Amino acid sequence: MKYSQIVGKTKKNVPSEAVSVNHKLLLQAGFIDQLSAGIFSFLPLGLKVLRNIEQIIREELNLIGANEVLMPALIQKSNWDKTDRWNTVDILVKTKSQTDKEYGLGFSHEEVVTPLAGQFIHSYKDLPMAIYQIQTKFRDELRAKSGLLRGREFGMKDLYSFHSTQEDFQNYYSLVKNTYLKIFARMGLKDVKITEASGGSFTKKFSHEFDVLTPAGEIDLIYCDQCEFAQNTEIAQVKSGSLCPKCKKGKITTGKAIEVGNIFDLGQRFARDFQLEFIDKDGKKQLPFMGCYGIGTTRLVGAIVEKCNDVKGIIWPASVAPFKYHLISLPGGETNAHKIYEEMMDKGIEILWDDRDISAGAKFADADLIGIPVRLVVSQKTGDKVEMKLRKNTTNKLVSLSDLQNSTV
Numbered sequence: 301m302k303y304s305q306i307v308g309k310t311k312k313n314v315p316s317e318a319v320s321v322n323h324k325l326l327l328q329a330g331f332i333d334q335l336s337a338g339i340f341s342f343l344p345l346g347l348k349v350l351r352n353i354e355q356i357i358r359e360e361l362n363l364i365g366a367n368e369v370l371m372p373a374l375i376q377k378s379n380w381d382k383t384d385r386w387n388t389v390d391i392l393v394k395t396k397s398q399t400d401k402e403y404g405l406g407f408s409h410e411e412v413v414t415p416l417a418g419q420f421i422h423s424y425k426d427l428p429m430a431i432y433q434i435q436t437k438f439r440d441e442l443r444a445k446s447g448l449l450r451g452r453e454f455g456m457k458d459l460y461s462f463h464s465t466q467e468d469f470q471n472y473y474s475l476v477k478n479t480y481l482k483i484f485a486r487m488g489l490k491d492v493k494i495t496e497a498s499g500g501s502f503t504k505k506f507s508h509e510f511d512v513l514t515p516a517g518e519i520d521l522i523y524c525d526q527c528e529f530a531q532n533t534e535i536a537q538v539k540s541g542s543l544c545p546k547c548k549k550g551k552i553t554t555g556k557a558i559e560v561g562n563i564f565d566l567g568q569r570f571a572r573d574f575q576l577e578f579i580d581k582d583g584k585k586q587l588p589f590m591g592c593y594g595i596g597t598t599r600l601v602g603a604i605v606e607k608c609n610d611v612k613g614i615i616w617p618a619s620v621a622p623f624k625y626h627l628i629s630l631p632g633g634e635t636n637a638h639k640i641y642e643e644m645m646d647k648g649i650e651i652l653w654d655d656r657d658i659s660a661g662a663k664f665a666d667a668d669l670i671g672i673p674v675r676l677v678v679s680q681k682t683g684d685k686v687e688m689k690l691r692k693n694t695t696n697k698l699v700s701l702s703d704l705q706n707s708t709v
């Protein structure tokens with residue numbers, strides 16, 4: 301893509317309410333636009349990052365036998381009444397049609413997925429079943445600040461699983477837990493902590509949060525500096541400075557974190573509410589055991605920026621970066637730039653070409669702000685070679701065009 305044609309250019313100034321790092325950098329680098337508090341547009345660069353995040357999640361969930369669907373966000377009141385969440389969930393956004401029909405906008409989708417799954421679950425042979433979607437959620441959050449970390453309209457991947465026994469549910473729950481760590485590691489988040497938590501509005505049963513350590517987080521964690529062990533400080537049974545009770549090697553320390561995922565044991569509650577039953581091996585009617593598993597896709601865009609930045613801007617991990625290469629053409633380098641751009645485009649390699657007629661300094665500053673992993677510069681000085689620099693490093697090297705084609709990011 302040519303930068304001259306892109307919608308969403310870098311900005312010098314951002315509104316003063318953008319105080320968190322992700323909010324500031326994503327606005328300034330032209331990844332997002334804010335409509336109102338907690339409500340954003342994703343511009344081409346931001347949308348590419350979001351799509352990369354979604355694709356990693358999709359690939360890993362498909363590997364564990366989950367089915368992707370897309371459910372509606374507009375859900376009639378009668379379904380919320382069945383689960384008693386119409387009047388009890390404060391963040392539910394409610395709306396009324398011109399004929400006085402009432403709807404809630406999905407903040408989570410048990411009210412849709414349970415009756416949906418019920419149409420396909422009749423016998424124990426139909427179980428287990430796992431259904432997920434990647435969709436927009438709505439929550440009437442009191443304080444929507446911190447950029448993409450807390451939106452009123454935001455992206456989520458929500459997975460729901462149905463099982464004939466509690467044991468089968470628990471095995472799948474463990475599988476999802478491990479899959480989540482793989483998903484986050486693929487996005488460059490390698491030290492995600494797993495925190496045992498209570499189930500919030502969903503259930504009194506167990507749940508686990510996946511937390512990314514960063515000062516921008518809202519959660520106070522007490523965690524091991526070597527393994528994934530963590531507890532919420534409010535409920536913690538371990539003390540800062542002590543030996544980790546899990547790995548027996550690391551030291552317990554404290555810090556702030558962002559919750560990027562959450563998995564819950566739902567028990568049989570929603571199956572009961574929707575009279576979802578199956579016939580077991582002995583011919584008896586039973587309620588399936590359910591789990592639900594969320595990942596905040598748009599929150600992840602923000603969380604990655606909070607983790608991966610320096611004073612100059614964002615430093616995207618290659619796996620989620622909007623482009624792999626950021627090509628800068630300076631006077632005398634136009635012919636080579638054309639060649640590199642065409643060849644990369646032919647091969648389907650993601651390249652952003654800053655083809656604007658502006659100063660070298662302005663192009664370099666924008667490249668640092670945008671944060672694409674590899675910067676390529678062609679100019680009169682570089683001759684028939686290309687100056688290559690990784691965003692995360694300060695040094696650069698001259699490479700030939702053929703070396704560039706063989707390099708992997």
Ligand code: ATP
Pocket residue numbers: 408439441448449450451452454455456500559560561562563594595596597598599
């Ligand atoms: P939180 O504790 O941060 O309010 P939650 O526990 O209510 O989140 P879940 O209902 O488990 O969140 O939703 C699954 C995931 O969706 C969360 O782990 C988080 O990553 C994301 N998420 C939840 N609320 C928001 C929001 N307002 N904006 C962006 N992402 C969110």
Ligand code: MG
Pocket residue numbers: 509559562
């Ligand atoms: Mg939570």
